[in-house]
Amino acid sequence: MDPKKILIAVDASENSLRAVEYTGDMLGGSEGFHIGLLTIERFPDRDLFETEEVWKTECKKHQAAYLDFMAKARKILCDKGISEKQIFSRYIESCKSPLKSPPLICSMGTNIAHEIMGIIESEGFGTVVIGRRGVSKEVEFLFGSVSTKIVHYSKGCAVWIVN
Amino acid sequence: MSQDVRDLVKQYYPSFPIRHCGKIYRDTTEFMDISYGDVICVNGLHYMVLRDEVERRFGIEDPKFWVKRCKHLETGERKIIKLVFYEKFSLKLGEVKILCHRSPGKESRILDLVRGDMRFMQGVSYYDEKNNNVRVLDFIRGKSLDIVIHNIEEDHESYFRKYFPEILEKFIGACEAIGFMHSHGEKHGDIRRDHIWVESETHKYRWIDFDYSFDFYENPFALDLFGLGGILAFITGKGDCTVGYLLERGFTKEDLAGLTEDDFSIIFHHRLVNLRKIYPYIPEKLNNILLHFSRGTDVFYDTVDEILSDLRPCLDLLGS
Secondary structure (H helix, E strand, O other), rough: OEEEEEEEEOOOOOOHHHHHHHHHHHHHOOOOOOEEEEEOOOOOHHHHOOHHHHHHHHHHHHHHHHHHHHHHHHHHHHHHOOOOHHHHEEOOEOOOOOOOOOOOOOEOOOOOOHHHHHHHHHHHHHEEEOOOOOOOHHHHHOOOHHHHHHHHHHHEEEEEEEE | OOHHHHHHHHHOOOOOOOOOOOOOOOOOHHHHOOOOOOOOEEEEEEEEEEEEEEEEEOOEEEEEEEEEEEOOOOOOOOOEOOOOOOEEEEEEEEEEEEEEEEEEHHHHHHHHHHHOOEEOOOEEEEOOOOOOEEEEEEEEEEEHHHHHOOOOOOOOOHHHHHHHHHHHHHHHHHHHHHHHHHHOOOOOOOOOHHEEEEEEEOOEEOOOOOEEEEEOOOOOHHHHHHHHHHHHHHHHHOOOOOOHHHHHOOOOOOOOOOOOOOHHHOOOOEEEHHHHHHHOOHHHHHHHHHHEEEEEOOOOOOOOHHHHHHHHHHHOOOOO
């Protein structure tokens, strides 16, 4: 594990934005760091929509939001003094995507935290950064919390939780 | 009045009063219009509507107009027919609001998945002439689990020692059934004690009603797990152990004075889950499972398997 190889796990949320900004503030102008921006695509459930078409339209909107966010995050990091060559992006598509056939490596979407941990371990990241929603215990119990799970499951890497 | 229905009634259901014969529906879009005496025709089969199903909760009957109790005219079998109703509503669980959807497609998919597995209700899906999903479900003779428990006229300790071991064993089987669903990427969606049907003849536990869906972020199965925890607390406590319920059953305010917020359900703050505090003969291992659903917990179950691996050893700790 290389502590200077840092993974920022983002979706298109405000919490993720805070995580990106914080990382930029901490590392801007520093040398020797590599930052991976990771987004795991997660679409709303097909069962929530009456027709395939309505679902696809919603999925396209989600995908556009994710990709826009990644471009924005990259720009924020660059603006804060991190060079382009230090940043690389990973976009993991959903295995259940209706937009195209999923690639060999895709997200099942049932446990995003485990999938993030898998990437950390397989690619040797030494630090993971994630924004936290700051939810009540009831909400965490029912809806889950990626950040809490990462704190529980992570081994051999530092975890930065940005509130 | 349709002559067609009269003809069918004469042939298959001669005891049905002719004056109540209605229309044949091959398009079920307007399900509110379909009522007693009408016949739903799908896949060349005919189902005489006897009444709308109702859900009974808190002594109130809530009609479900999209669910019809029917008689299959060709065979004489009783069937439940569920028609398409895309309902969206906000479900309030304690302080948490969840957006729920009713999904006929989900229920059809699960019916296909569990075909022949008698831990679940059985049925087939057809499509009417307007391509509306029509689920034809086998009627299960029996009672819901909450009624079965309610009808056991024993004090808690006698219930717990005499009846609970068998109930828990069957509940473990019901949990395994939900684990099977999850392993296939499906969630039940509405796990409640009245969605376990106890079949009269076999006393087997069978899950019903799979058409709820909801969007959860990181824990897609969490609501199902919470439902299982709620049922476990119900069968262990022989009811919802609210303070009011316990006072009615002879506990005094002094008896309950030692209860704290942390002893109650994480979602339903008025339901006690730390039951060993009032029923000390409940084994600690079993009580510890219940504590995973309490306000005091910081450790949540992520999977049915995790619950089961804690629950199965409890069976050996029970009995007189």
